[in-house]
Amino acid sequence: MEAEEKYTPQTWPESPERATLEGKNKFLGFWLFLGGETVLFASLFATYIALKDKVPSPEHALAKDLYELPLVFVMTMLLLTSSLTSVYAMYHMKNFNFKKMQLWLLITVILGLGFLGCEIYEFNHYYHEYNHTFTSSAFSSAFYTLVGFHGAHVIFGLSWLVLVMVRNAKRGLNLYTAPKFYLASLYWHFIDVVWVFIFTVVYLMGMVG
Amino acid sequence: MVNNQSNSSNPRLDYEYRRKKNAEGMRIQVATFTLMIFFTVVSFVAVGANFSKWFVIPFILLLAVVQVGFQLYYFMHMSEKGHEAPSMFFWSAITVAFVTVLAFMTIIWW
DSSP: OHHHHHOOTTSSSOOOOOOOHHHHHHHHHHHHHHHHHHHHHHHHHHHHHHHHTTOOOSSSOHHHHHHOOHHHHHHHHHHHHHHHHHHHHHHHHHHHHHHHHHHHHHHHHHHHHHHHHHHHHHHHHHHHHHHTTTSOOHHHHHHHHHHHHHHHHHHHHHHHHHHHHHHHTTOSSSTTTTTHHHHHHHHHHHHHHHHHHHHIIIHHHHHHH | OOOOOSSSOHHHHHHHHHHHHHHHHHHHHHHHHHHHHHHHHHHHHHHHHTTOHHHHHHHHHHHHHHHHHHHHIIITTSTTTTTTHHHHHHHHHHHHHHHHHHHHHHHHHO
């Protein structure tokens, strides 16, 4: 199959992201990368769990004093919904509907920006209200490293989505561009996978004790 | 091979079948999403309701694991054909991840 051959919805293959050798290799390599990312986040989670509430003196804020569940709930809903919208984008990719795919990716990006805005507000709030900075305690370092690393992934994921959308806006869908969209959306789902554990282990368990 | 698209002599029929299959798949995705939202709400309510932490912590961890399973097998399509290698990569990573967290929680002290 020629990578840049023109397709119609009728001739579009069933798994376009893996229809070429390049697509197959990217798919395999990307999943290997996600395995590595999983281990990386596990080490950050382990560090956070070990250092939670380890502060040098009683005036430092602890997890219970800091976290606010309503904000975390809103952030969770934003990210979870953005995961569904990127599933919609891939649904239209498989149906060879480029415009609808781009539209759903755009909605995904907007929801992701909403999440990012909440996180910036949150960190800013901790800094100004509680003087909870990166260097104030072992707890704060572990917290900002874990949650901040996830936030950096969100920034990277958003930039990636925007880049593939803009770069391929005129190219449309073919077997060369389909894997690019597919992998960006996989990355976006992975960010949500990590967030599920962050809201459970960091925020919810932080409130329970 | 996953990419074989024409299994019948009638391409039109094939196309309609695939459209229907994709639409059916999307309905399952939306159902999965609804369950994930439900699990999230239940977790937050369980924490807000001030139950014993010996109940709440295992409970919300279980909900998180189930939710991540949905994300992986449905949203990230790991339940579909041709995902043997991704499954191996991912489950190996989970094994290492589990051991890492276990080690930091038990045999390391500060």
